[in-house]
Amino acid sequence: MRSLPKRPCCTELMMxxxxxxxxxxxxxxxxxxxxxxxxxxxxxxxxxxxxxxxxAGSDLEIIFAGHIYPYNxxxxxxxYMFLPVQGEDSAVIEGFIENANRLDPDxxxxxxxxxxxSTAQSVEHLxxxxxxxxxxxVRLVPGNHDLVFxxxxxxxxxxxxxxxxxxxxxxxxxxxxxxxxxxxxxxxxLLSPANVEFLETALDGNYDVAIVFLHHSFWLAxxxxxxxxxxxEGIEEREWERKxxxxxxxxxxxxxxxxxxxxxxxxxxxxxxGIPHYVSGWSFDVTKRPAEMIYISVxxxxxxxxxxxxxxxxxxxxxxxxxxxxxxxxxxxx
Numbered sequence: 577m578r579s580l581p582k583r584p585c586c587t588e589l590m591m592x593x594x595x596x597x598x599x600x601x602x603x604x605x606x607x608x609x610x611x612x613x614x615x616x617x618x619x620x621x622x623x624x625x626x627x628x629x630x631x632a633g634s635d636l637e638i639i640f641a642g643h644i645y646p647y648n649x650x651x652x653x654x655x656y657m658f659l660p661v662q663g664e665d666s667a668v669i670e671g672f673i674e675n676a677n678r679l680d681p682d683x684x685x686x687x688x689x690x691x692x693x694s695t696a697q698s699v700e701h702l703x704x705x706x707x708x709x710x711x712x713x714v715r716l717v718p719g720n721h722d723l724v725f726x727x728x729x730x731x732x733x734x735x736x737x738x739x740x741x742x743x744x745x746x747x748x749x750x751x752x753x754x755x756x757x758x759x760x761x762x763x764x765x766l767l768s769p770a771n772v773e774f775l776e777t778a779l780d781g782n783y784d785v786a787i788v789f790l791h792h793s794f795w796l797a798x799x800x801x802x803x804x805x806x807x808x809e810g811i812e813e814r815e816w817e818r819k820x821x822x823x824x825x826x827x828x829x830x831x832x833x834x835x836x837x838x839x840x841x842x843x844x845x846x847x848x849x850g851i852p853h854y855v856s857g858w859s860f861d862v863t864k865r866p867a868e869m870i871y872i873s874v875x876x877x878x879x880x881x882x883x884x885x886x887x888x889x890x891x892x893x894x895x896x897x898x899x900x901x902x903x904x905x906x907x908x909x910x
Contacts, residue, residue: 629893632875635749635874638681638682638871639684639685640685640686640870640871642835643838645690645858671890675890676709677711678711679891684715685716685717687857688836690716690722691722694730695726703733715754715789719836720764722758739754740756741770742756742770742774749784751787752789755774755788756771757790764807765808767816779826784877785830786830789833790832790835792808793837795832804840805836805837806836817909825849829851833855834854837855839857842894843870843896848901853901854881856869868883868884
């Protein structure tokens with residue numbers, strides 16, 4: 577099991593320069609595409625020698641997966657993995673269920689965008705999925721797609737499984753904090769005052785370990801669209817630095833994990849003032865990039881985060897792709 581790492585890749589060299597103009601952003605996005613071709617073999621390809629993910633037997637073990645809904649271009653469909661048209665994706669969700677139950681974690685967390693749209697059928701499929709994850713309780717972090725109610729009758733059923741207010745729970749001395757970063761009307765990313773205020777209250781230090789879960793990766797807000805899924809117009813990356821990082825540092829947060837990844841990039845990690853920020857998820861097309869999940873284990877005050885990809889129904893260890901954040905004055909943050 578690997579401890580919280582900063583895993584380098586060739587993109588690190590490129591990301592030390594932060595673009596300031598639209599032209600630079602365009603050039604960077606093109607360079608990213610070519611550079612990732614060179615990085616992908618080391619960053620995303622497990623190969624036949626990769627290690628099968630196994631339980632570490634820790635004090636607390638968590639399986640995290642984000643953005644698990646598929647998309648085949650048919651907007652009339654519910655886009656959920658149990659539908660017959662999603663044969664490839666159905667095999668992946670079966671693999672996820674089998675691996676999650678095999679690892680026997682204490683908790684399974686779905687990091688948002690668990691369904692394409694909220695309808696009676698998609699919510700029922702989500703309920704079946706959570707029931708089949710029999711090894712552990714399931715927590716649902718709200719994502720923007722979850723809260724697009726194409727069928728208003730599905731709202732009460734979804735809200736039986738998903739809490740919309742920010743909340744926390746303590747398990748084995750670990751404080752798990754769940755934020756809702758979805759604006760309720762537009763369903764766009766939002767660091768609402770309610771989330772900020774709750775986070776400040778929850779990070780009171782009365783715990784051994786603290787981990788924050790959310791859907792949107794605000795710390796990557798200024799990256800080109802080749803890196804992030806959601807639109808972050810009007811949201812500056814410095815907003816995360818100004819509002820959130822000081823609370824994370826003062827509250828001794830061990831890791832931040834977001835579920836709005838996978839579509840454009842594999843699992844990413846950014847080390848910001850010593851706090852690892854992860855974003856992970858599943859691709860729209862699992863034939864192009866395997867579905868990924870994160871295995872989190874806590875022993876005492878030590879936290880390990882191990883990304884994995886599901887290949888042929890088996891969860892195999894892989895490395896996260898390291899993305900340097902902008903330069904942050906960590907002395908001012910702490």
